[in-house]
Amino acid sequence: MDQTELTQIAPERPDDIKxxxxxxxxxxxxxxxxxxxxxxxxxxxxxxxxxxxxxxGQYLFDHRIISGAIAVLYMTALAMVVGVILGTILxxxxxxxxxxxxxxxxxxxxxxxxxxxxxxxxxxxxIKALFPHIDLGVxxxxxxxxxxxxxxxxxxxxxxxxxSTNEGAYMAEVVRAGIISVxxxxxxxxxSLGLNRLQIMRKVVxxxxxxxxxxxxxxxxxSMLKNISIASVIGFAELYYQASDIYxxxxxxxxxxxxxxxxxxxxxxxxxxxxxxxxRKVGQGFSRSQQATMKERWLSLGAGGGGGLR
Amino acid sequence: xxxxxVKAEGVHKRFGANEVLKxxxxxxxxxxxxxxxxxxxxxxxxxLRCINHLEKINSGRLSVDGELVGYRExxxxxxxxxxxxxxxxxxxxxxxxxxFNLFPHMTALQNVTLAxxxxxxxGREEAERRACELxxxxxxxxxxxxxxxxLSGGQQQRVAIARALAMDxxxxxxxxxxxxxxxxxxxxxxxxxxxxxxxxxxxxxxTHEIGFAREVAxxxxxxxxxxxxxxxxxxxxxxxxxxxxxxxFLSKVL
Numbered sequence: 001m002d003q004t005e006l007t008q009i010a011p012e013r014p015d016d017i018k019x020x021x022x023x024x025x026x027x028x029x030x031x032x033x034x035x036x037x038x039x040x041x042x043x044x045x046x047x048x049x050x051x052x053x054x055x056x057g058q059y060l061f062d063h064r065i066i067s068g069a070i071a072v073l074y075m076t077a078l079a080m081v082v083g084v085i086l087g088t089i090l091x092x093x094x095x096x097x098x099x100x101x102x103x104x105x106x107x108x109x110x111x112x113x114x115x116x117x118x119x120x121x122x123x124x125x126x127i128k129a130l131f132p133h134i135d136l137g138v139x140x141x142x143x144x145x146x147x148x149x150x151x152x153x154x155x156x157x158x159x160x161x162x163x164s165t166n167e168g169a170y171m172a173e174v175v176r177a178g179i180i181s182v183x184x185x186x187x188x189x190x191x192s193l194g195l196n197r198l199q200i201m202r203k204v205v206x207x208x209x210x211x212x213x214x215x216x217x218x219x220x221x222x223s224m225l226k227n228i229s230i231a232s233v234i235g236f237a238e239l240y241y242q243a244s245d246i247y248x249x250x251x252x253x254x255x256x257x258x259x260x261x262x263x264x265x266x267x268x269x270x271x272x273x274x275x276x277x278x279x280r281k282v283g284q285g286f287s288r289s290q291q292a293t294m295k296e297r298w299l300s301l302g303a304g305g306g307g308g309l310r
Numbered sequence: 311x312x313x314x315x316v317k318a319e320g321v322h323k324r325f326g327a328n329e330v331l332k333x334x335x336x337x338x339x340x341x342x343x344x345x346x347x348x349x350x351x352x353x354x355x356x357x358l359r360c361i362n363h364l365e366k367i368n369s370g371r372l373s374v375d376g377e378l379v380g381y382r383e384x385x386x387x388x389x390x391x392x393x394x395x396x397x398x399x400x401x402x403x404x405x406x407x408x409x410f411n412l413f414p415h416m417t418a419l420q421n422v423t424l425a426x427x428x429x430x431x432x433g434r435e436e437a438e439r440r441a442c443e444l445x446x447x448x449x450x451x452x453x454x455x456x457x458x459x460x461l462s463g464g465q466q467q468r469v470a471i472a473r474a475l476a477m478d479x480x481x482x483x484x485x486x487x488x489x490x491x492x493x494x495x496x497x498x499x500x501x502x503x504x505x506x507x508x509x510x511x512x513x514x515x516x517t518h519e520i521g522f523a524r525e526v527a528x529x530x531x532x533x534x535x536x537x538x539x540x541x542x543x544x545x546x547x548x549x550x551x552x553x554x555x556x557x558x559f560l561s562k563v564l
Contacts, residue, residue, distance in 0.1 A: 189411035189470075192362055193425035193477060194401030196394060203424060207415045285414045285457035 052255035059246065059259050068242035069263045075156075075238065076225050076267075079163035083224075084217070086164065087171025092201065094176055105172065112169035118230050120166055125158040125234040159231040167224060174216045178209030210282040218275035222268050239263055315340045315481055315512045316361060320370035323356055330356045332536035333370065338481075338529075343513045345523035347547075348533035349559060354516045357533070358483050361514065362403045363396050374403065375480060401429055404474030408486040410466040412458040418445060418469045419454040422476045430477070437476075444472040448502045464495030468502055475506075482506065484515040520563055524548050532556045 045051060059065060093105035112120070128150060137143030153161075182205045190200040229240035243260040247253045316338035323331035330353045338344050346354040359365045360372055363380040372379045380396060381388045391399075412421050422441035426432045432440075445454060448468040458466050467487055474482060484503065488496040500522050507513055507526045517523060523530050523544060530547040532539045532555075539553050540546075551557045 183411075185407060185409055185411040186413065188364055189405075189407060189413070190425075191364065191397070192400055192403070192405035193473070194397050194399075194429045195425060196397045199428055203428060204413055208413075282415075285416070285459055287459065 050254060051258065052252060055252045055255035056258050056262075059252075059256060060262065062246070062259075064242045064246060065239065065259055065263065068237060068239035068260075069267065071236070071238045072225060072228050072263075073267060073270075075159065075163065075228055075231075075236075076221065079160055079167055080221055080224060082160075082164035083167025083171050083220075084175075086168030087173075088175050088206075090168060090172035091175035091179060094172065095179060109169045109172050112166050113173075117162065117166055117227055118233065120162040121159060121231050121234050124162045125153065125155070127153055127158070155231075155234055155236050158234055159228070159236040162231070163224060163228065167220065170220055171217070174213055174220065175209070177216075178211075178213035179205055181212045182208045207282070211279075211286060214275065214279050214282060218271060221271045221275075225267050225271065226264060313340050314338070315342070315375055316514065317373045318357075318370065319372075321357065321360065321367050321372050322369040323353070323360060323365060324368050330536055331360070331367070334533075334536075334538060336531060336538060336541060338512060338514055340512055341510050342528045343507045343511075343515065343526055344529045344531060345527040345544075346514065346516045346531050346533060347518070347520070347523060347559070348539075352533040353536040354533050355485050358405075358485050358514060358516050361481075361483055362400050362405055364405075374399070397429075401425070401477050402480050404477060404479035404482040406467070406470050406474055406482070406484045406487045408489050410458070410463070410470045410490070412466050412470055412473070414458050417455045417457055418450060418461070418472075421458070421469055422473045425473070426476050441472070441476055444475050445469070447505075448472050449498070462495060463491045464498045467491065467499045471499075471502055471506070480512065482511055482513045484513065484517070486516050486518065488517070488519060518563060520548060520560070532559065534559070 046053075090105045090108060093101040094109075096102060134145075134147040135143035136145035136147075186204050186208065187200050190204040195203070228236070228238050231238060232241035232244065235241070239260050243256040247256040314337050316336075318334050318336050321331055321334040322329065332353075334353075334357055336344075346358070348354050356365060360367050361374060361379065366380060377399070378388075379399075380391055382391055383389075412418075413424070416424065419438065419441055422444060423434070423437040426437040426440065427434060442454065445451065448471055450465060450468055450472070453461060453465060453469075458469070461469065471487075487503070488499050491499065496519070500519060503513070503515070503522070504526055515523075515527070525544075527544050529541060530544050531541040532547055532551070532553075534555055539555050540551065547556065548560065551560060
């Protein structure tokens with residue numbers, strides 16, 4: 001309909017509605033209770049001497065702590081990249097029509113998801129007990145590459161192998177969920193244009209699957225950040241290892257755990273920011289309106305907020 | 311060059327125990343527009359999907375432009391074609407789907423240029439120039455950079471037609487192209503298809519739009535239960551149907 005047509009029917013636009021909003025005492029009461037609880041927690045944390053805030057401040061930027069945090073960040077980035085690549089390959093294998101590839105992928109996922117990460121760390125670290133020599137070549141035939149496991153399986157190497165192979169198994173399921181979430185009509189339309197399987201996967205299916213893949217990948221990244229602390233059992237000098245090393249000498253256990261926790265929170269926050277921007281990027285074309293920004297969401301809390309389903 | 315574009319002889323297709331096509335025999339000439347009519351479940355969409363090998367036929371022979379679909383015949387034996395060859399052959403057959411199937415993560419222009427740049431290895435500029443021409447032709451001059459979600463159903467289907475035409479196909483398949491559209495939007499898609507038919511494109515159209523079939527089709531084929539019940543000019547099949555089944559179907563849809 002046309003603007004002019006509308007004005008002809010209703011020449012005078014009535015005033016905007018100014019109604020008295022519904023009183024919601026329950027909301028105020030709820031907010032009050034939560035604030036009281038929060039205040040008492042803050043009071044306990046600030047006044048309790050045992051938290052040792054001065055010690056926390058003293059060690060927060062200690063060079064050992066910083067190097068531990070850098071090790072966590074570095075290892076997460078490295079193992080996550082390899083895990084995502086491995087997971088994508090495993091997911092595609094699992095969805096392939098080839099029964100050998102399918103079964104191999106299933107077995108891999110079954111094994112690495114089914115054993116504790118702690119065991120995998122120790123296992124990789126002790127792999128030289130199982131394979132005193134590393135020879136790469138034809139099975140039962142000649143070998144081409146010889147290596148000493150001691151040179152490959154350093155503490156860092158064992159931690160990296162354990163984390164990335166384990167992550168590959170979890171990411172395989174995440175990527176598979178993403179791929180099967182893309183409607184079959186998309187592949188059919190691409191096939192009818194003459195794209196081959198690889199092109200369909202790369203240009204049509206995976207870019208759309210990313211929308212489903214990203215949120216659980218954020219979860220995985222955050223899990224890994226924290227799971228790296230398990231690698232302290234094989235002596236990997238990450239954040240928790242460094243903190244425990246310090247409190248083993250000065251007995252300031254709680255303050256140093258707080259220091260480590262502050263850094264873990266800071267590192268996971270980085271993952272949040274990365275996820276937010278990546279999700280915005282892959283979400284293009286899936287929603288008519290741009291999603292509400294943080295600011296708009298908080299503003300809508302204050303104003304009315306009675307209507308709608310949420 | 312033969313004048314026959316699609317030739318089907320005794321084409322059968324089963325899904326498990328369910329036989330969907332029970333011996334389809336028909337030919338589509340170069341430049342011909344054929345409309346396939348029939349109730350749902352009659353096998354018309356399945357037959358259309360067999361033509362570009364989205365479905366494998368179980369028996370019979372099906373060929374496009376003189377070459378078997380999905381197979382190669384030598385010394386009296388059939389050899390399955392490699393996926394790569396199947397993909398190559400599909401480049402020459404455009405297909406338009408009931409649910410549009412536009413790529414939602416790409417703009418209209420990117421949807422149209424994807425296959426020419428990726429499969430035909432055309433330069434970006436050349437592909438974009440051609441894509442703009444095609445989008446202009448289907449009346450979407452101002453929608454180059456819109457994502458599918460921002461387009462109406464009719465606009466999406468017109469982008470899908472432009473996308474198929476960008477590969478310069480020798481044959482266009484339409485699988486109920488207007489069935490998912492609001493009644494108001496059906497006309498704009500049929501207009502584009504009418505223009506395409508006038509330009510001499512060979513088209514096989516599965517449709518419920520009897521009016522379109524009457525006006526545009528050279529041949530109308532009525533299918534039911536996996537067989538061709540009758541085929542002929544629109545005047546014959548729609549004007550004076552010989553079979554009771556055709557008559558009762560037409561009386562319900564008209």
